[in-house]
Amino acid sequence: MTKIVELKELTKKFPGGKIAVDNLSLTVEKGDIIGFLGPNGAGKSTTINMMMDLIGITSGTITLFGESARHKSNRIRSKIGMIPQEIAIYEDLTAFENVAFFGGLYGLRGKMLKAASLRALRYVALEKNAKEKAENFSGGMKRRLNIACALVHEPELIIMDEPTVGIDPQSRNFILGVIETLNKKGITIIYSTHYMEEVERISNKIAIIDHGKLIACGSEAELINLVTNTQNFSIEVLYPEKVELQKLRALNGVQQVQLEGQILHIIANAEKNPLDDVLKILIAAEVAVKAVDQDKINLETVFLMLTGRKLRDAK
Amino acid sequence: MNWGIIKKQLLVELRTFGTYIWLILFPLAMIMVLGNVLTNVFNKTVLKTEKVTVIYQLPEKQQPLAAAFANFAQNAGSRYITFKQISNKEVALKKVQRGSKTAAAIIDNGRIIVYTHNPDVLQSSILAAHFQGFAKEYAISATLAQSGTATAQLNDKVPDYTKQVKVEKNNGVKQPSAFQYYAISMITMSCLITMIIGARLFSMERQRRTLARMYIAPVPKFQIIISNFLGSFILRACSLLLLMFVVSKFFAVNWGSNVILIFVTFLSLIMFAMLLGIAIDILAKGARGVTTITSIVMQLFLFFGGAYFPVSHNQAMFSPAGWVLIAVREAVYAKQVTTIAWVPGILLLLSSLLVIVCVAFSRRRGGVA
Numbered sequence: 050m051t052k053i054v055e056l057k058e059l060t061k062k063f064p065g066g067k068i069a070v071d072n073l074s075l076t077v078e079k080g081d082i083i084g085f086l087g088p089n090g091a092g093k094s095t096t097i098n099m100m101m102d103l104i105g106i107t108s109g110t111i112t113l114f115g116e117s118a119r120h121k122s123n124r125i126r127s128k129i130g131m132i133p134q135e136i137a138i139y140e141d142l143t144a145f146e147n148v149a150f151f152g153g154l155y156g157l158r159g160k161m162l163k164a165a166s167l168r169a170l171r172y173v174a175l176e177k178n179a180k181e182k183a184e185n186f187s188g189g190m191k192r193r194l195n196i197a198c199a200l201v202h203e204p205e206l207i208i209m210d211e212p213t214v215g216i217d218p219q220s221r222n223f224i225l226g227v228i229e230t231l232n233k234k235g236i237t238i239i240y241s242t243h244y245m246e247e248v249e250r251i252s253n254k255i256a257i258i259d260h261g262k263l264i265a266c267g268s269e270a271e272l273i274n275l276v277t278n279t280q281n282f283s284i285e286v287l288y289p290e291k292v293e294l295q296k297l298r299a300l301n302g303v304q305q306v307q308l309e310g311q312i313l314h315i316i317a318n319a320e321k322n323p324l325d326d327v328l329k330i331l332i333a334a335e336v337a338v339k340a341v342d343q344d345k346i347n348l349e350t351v352f353l354m355l356t357g358r359k360l361r362d363a364k
Numbered sequence: 365m366n367w368g369i370i371k372k373q374l375l376v377e378l379r380t381f382g383t384y385i386w387l388i389l390f391p392l393a394m395i396m397v398l399g400n401v402l403t404n405v406f407n408k409t410v411l412k413t414e415k416v417t418v419i420y421q422l423p424e425k426q427q428p429l430a431a432a433f434a435n436f437a438q439n440a441g442s443r444y445i446t447f448k449q450i451s452n453k454e455v456a457l458k459k460v461q462r463g464s465k466t467a468a469a470i471i472d473n474g475r476i477i478v479y480t481h482n483p484d485v486l487q488s489s490i491l492a493a494h495f496q497g498f499a500k501e502y503a504i505s506a507t508l509a510q511s512g513t514a515t516a517q518l519n520d521k522v523p524d525y526t527k528q529v530k531v532e533k534n535n536g537v538k539q540p541s542a543f544q545y546y547a548i549s550m551i552t553m554s555c556l557i558t559m560i561i562g563a564r565l566f567s568m569e570r571q572r573r574t575l576a577r578m579y580i581a582p583v584p585k586f587q588i589i590i591s592n593f594l595g596s597f598i599l600r601a602c603s604l605l606l607l608m609f610v611v612s613k614f615f616a617v618n619w620g621s622n623v624i625l626i627f628v629t630f631l632s633l634i635m636f637a638m639l640l641g642i643a644i645d646i647l648a649k650g651a652r653g654v655t656t657i658t659s660i661v662m663q664l665f666l667f668f669g670g671a672y673f674p675v676s677h678n679q680a681m682f683s684p685a686g687w688v689l690i691a692v693r694e695a696v697y698a699k700q701v702t703t704i705a706w707v708p709g710i711l712l713l714l715s716s717l718l719v720i721v722c723v724a725f726s727r728r729r730g731g732v733a
């Protein structure tokens with residue numbers, strides 16, 4: 050397998066002292082769709098910015114296509130397309146002008162540039178809107194244009210930083226489809242997101258990042274195997290304010306307890322099944338148990354197990 | 365240089381409505397408003413307080429040049445300038461030195477020596493225009509000498525004494541109308557406003573993250589900076605041209621024969637102002653409030669430079685806008701090119717220093733993402 054990206058003990062400490070990326074090592078191979086999964090502030094964008102040489106590295110190394118990313122050569126630059134987290138387009142320019150401008154920066158000219166620009170727009174289904182100004186686009190269309198601008202020079206590696214933030218489910222589905230199509234053509238993709246469902250759907254490899262650290266990395270099955278000895282319950286109660294979380298957490302066999310509205314999420318050791326004890330405590334506290342479910346183990350469980358927090362609560 | 369980036373910048377700015385407001389409509393509106401509202405004030409204060417007073421001493425013996433000058437002096441007096449004969453040279457020089465008279469002209473042996481002491485721009489323009497007008501008439505070259513410095517020599521080739529001296533009122537002096545005065549001010553101002561455009565040029569790209577997109581492309585950083593700047597600068601040059609044309613067509617501003625020099629002077633101010641804005645933005649690392657700081661610096665330049673009301677020559681020297689105003693006013697009113705010859709040079713020199721500052725500081729990483 051060809052290593053496309055190799056991060057070794059990568060660390061970023063911002064001038065204020067904040068350590069945004071902490072000793073992070075990981076490898077991306079040709080053909081991968083790797084999902085960087087982590088809550089807001091986990092350090093995903095900082096990692097990507099360091100890979101693109103947009104901010105300096107505090108320590109560690111980055112190797113791209115077998116070359117050091119320091120003083121990145123034009124050859125390497127041309128092989129990478131990056132889609133920033135924010136929509137980075139010119140609102141005053143048309144979709145075509147936007148794509149053609151960025152294509153031009155990669156040395157494309159004349160007919161080649163025109164063809165490449167139209168092809169990039171076709172990927173994201175904007176070729177009909179090629180002559181419209183970007184400022185008139187909906188949020189989803191802008192996101193798609195944002196992606197097209199990074200495709201025009203036909204990169205071998207595409208790095209996407211939360212490309213689906215703040216858009217409707219339909220546009221999101223469309224974008225995920227685009228990513229899958231690109232990957233089928235042999236393009237390696239790094240994809241950062243805080244939506245678990247997205248990585249579950251498209252990634253063949255998932256890197257869970259929290260507080261700048263790589264918590265775990267592997268395929269979905271591998272990650273779920275990490276917590277194979279666990280059970281996942283959710284208990285619906287009528288009076289959540291009466292739940293004594295401390296008591297529950299102290300129980301033998303209980304690994305994580307989270308209260309979310311009227312639902313109590315419990316991760317427990319499968320061998321020492323503590324469900325009976327949990328229910329006793331709940332009944333004693335008169336919380337009025339309404340339903341008990343055993344949940345499927347998924348990435349959310351993995352994240353909760355490894356970090357002690359739910360993905361969407363994490364700050 | 366990267367043509368793609370230049371073209372992009374031109375397109376983006378041409379499609380921004382603000383471009384037209386700030387660079388064309390706003391200055392034109394200000395010229396109209398200030399010109400109309402302040403015409404009275406202008407005529408009463410500016411020219412009254414700055415009336416040019418010349419005293420002159422004639423030789424005891426009759427001389428053709430002296431006779432001609434006496435004739436000229438009697439006829440050339442106007443609202444803006446008076447000529448008065450005086451017999452004692454020492455007294456005359458004292459008066460000039462004390463500032464109670466603008467200039468003293470001593471005529472002797474076919475030479476005119478003019479002594480002045482710190483006249484302001486308009487005064488020296490009016491003065492120069494009169495003496496040059498007279499000198500031209502006699503094919504001699506008059507030189508203005510600062511009081512206290514070595515006396516300037518006048519060429520004493522005076523060919524045609526017999527020719528009757530005929531001096532028209534306002535000889536050689538273009539009356540500075542309020543429109544013209546403020547047209548020059550407002551164009552100077554619109555050149556200086558580009559400081560804010562400069563300050564926002566890269567901060568906008570940074571905010572939109574399009575700067576990051578350019579920086580990750582295989583294009584050298586300095587090429588990105590220079591090309592982005594050039595795209596914007598070309599547009600400023602065109603709008604300056606348009607503005608100068610419009611005021612000469614519709615506000616009776618006569619740029620005169622030095623029009624190219626004047627254009628270059630304004631253009632060098634634009635270059636300087638934009639680069640200063642970019643430098644401030646880069647040094648401030650895109651912090652908020654950069655636009656405010658830039659506007660304050662700009663207003664100070666305009667205030668000290670005398671864009672809003674006439675200021676002393678010394679005060680104007682504190683501001684690049686002042687240099688340009690003095691240079692252009694001299695070129696327009698007095699057809700003098702002494703100041704306008706060095707102002708663009710200095711501004712270009714300062715601009716190249718600013719380029720070095722910009723490139724040096726933008727090399728430091730960390731400000732992009």
Ligand SMILES: Nc1ncnc2c1ncn2[C@@H]1O[C@H](COP(=O)(O)OP(=O)(O)O)[C@@H](O)[C@H]1O
Nearest residue numbers: 063065067069088089090091092093094095096
């Ligand atoms: N320029 C910066 N200066 C200081 N701290 C920063 C800077 N950029 C990001 N951070 C901090 O670094 C952490 C990681 O941020 P980021 O990489 O943007 O997270 P993510 O993309 O995973 O949401 C956050 O706590 C954030 O506040």
Ligand SMILES: [Mg+2]
Nearest residue numbers: 093094134211
């Ligand atoms: Mg981010």
